Amino acid sequence: MTMQNHTAGPKENRSASKTSRRVHAAGIDGRIDGVTVREADRRLLACTGPDALDTTHFDTVRFPAPEWAEELFAEAAADGSRAYSLYRGSDEVRAALAPVLTDWLGFDVDADQNILLTPGTQAGLFTSLTSLVDPGDDVVLFDPEYLFSERILTFLGANIRNVPILTDGAHPTIDFERLESVLREGPKLIVFSHPNNPTGTVYPQAVLERIAELAVRYDVQVLVDELYSRLVYPGTTFVHLASLPGMRERTVTLLGPSKTESLSGYRLGVVVAPDHVVEVAEDVLAFTSLRAPAYAQNVLKGWLVKDVEWVAERVADLAKIRQFTIAKLSELEWLKMSPQQGTAYLFVDVRALGLPDTEIAEALAREANVLISPGYQFGPGGVGHLRICFARDEEEWRIALGRIVDVLQSLYERATTAAVPVG
Structure with a gap:
C-alpha cells in the first residue's frame, strides 16, 4: 500500500456522505485509541519526512518491469483503434489470456465468460465484492488480512466475521473451529488472500482442501486474492483454491502483474470467476471506471508467457534479501517473527515493547526515517x-x-528501563 497524504480528516469534512464515512469508521473496535484507521494513517504520514524510505510498497526502481511490457504497451498505444474495449476487456487480450490462465490455474477458463480485466487488482477486489455483498451480509475475513478487504467490506455495510490465521505451528493453518462455527450461521462469503498479505503465509494443500470442503458443505462463495501467487519461495508448492473439487463455480480468483512483475503503474488486474459474477462485476466496473486502461491491457499478452525465467530470477533475488533481513531482525532477541514462504513481507511481533503499533511506526518514521506499515491496518490479529x-x-x-x-x-x-522499579 502507498498511503496518500491528505490534510482534512473525515471529522472536518461536513460534505462527506454517510456511506463514505463507513470507510473511515473501520477500526473503531479497540484497535486504535480514539481515532479511526484513516486518521491513524494520516497521523503516521505527518511523522514522515519528505525523503523517508517508503517500505509500504515494492521498490520499482530496483525491481523494474520487464522490457517486453513497455514494448507491448507502445505497440498498442500506436494504434488508436485500441483506445477502447468492451467493459470486461479486450476480446484479443482475453482470448490470449484464457489458455495461459487455464494452464496456470488448473481448470478451464473461458475467455468470454470467466475473465474480467480491471484497473489493478484493487479494482478487481472492489468490483467483485460489490457484486457479491449486500448491506447486512455476514462475510468471513481471515485475520490478519489485506487492509482494503476490511475497508471495502465496511464501505459495503457487511458484518465482518474474523477467523484467525495460525502461523506458530509447524505448518500454517487457520482456526478451523472458529471458521466452522461462523459457517454454521450462514455467511454470504469467505474472503482471504493467498499468499497472505501481510504475513506471507502459503497454505499447504491440506488446509486449502479443508477450506474447500467446508465451503461446499455450507454452500458459501469464496473470494481469494492470489496477487502474490508467483512470489513463492523455492521448495513451497502453491495450490489454487478454485482448482479443488467443487470450487470452480463458487470461487472468485483475483490475479495481476502489479507486484512480482512490477507492473503497478500499468493498472492491470484480472478477475477469474463464474460467468454470473463476471456479468455483474462488469456492470460495477462500467460505472466506476468503464474499463481497465485500454492500451495497458495489451501488456497482459506477455504476462505468464514471456516472463517465466525472469520471475524465477526475481524471486531468487528477493530470497537473498529476505535472508539477510531475517538475520538482521533476529539480532533483536525480544522480537518474534514466523517467516512465511511467500510475498516480500515479514510480519513481526513487537508487542514486547508494550507500545501501540501506531506509536512504534511513528517512532520509526521520525527516528529511522523509514515508513513501515503498522499492524492495526490488517485487522484485530x-x-x-x-x-x-x-x-x-x-x-x-x-x-x-x-x-x-x-x-x-x-x-x-x-x-524495560521504565519498567524497573526505583529504590
Missing part, C-alpha cells in the same frame, strides 16, 4: 505487529534496516 516490505535496493535496505533495528532496540531499552 495485526495489532502489535509491523509489516516490513524488503523488496528494496540491497545496499539502501541494509542501511535502513540497521536504523530500524537500532530504533526498535532503543524503544525496547526505554521500555
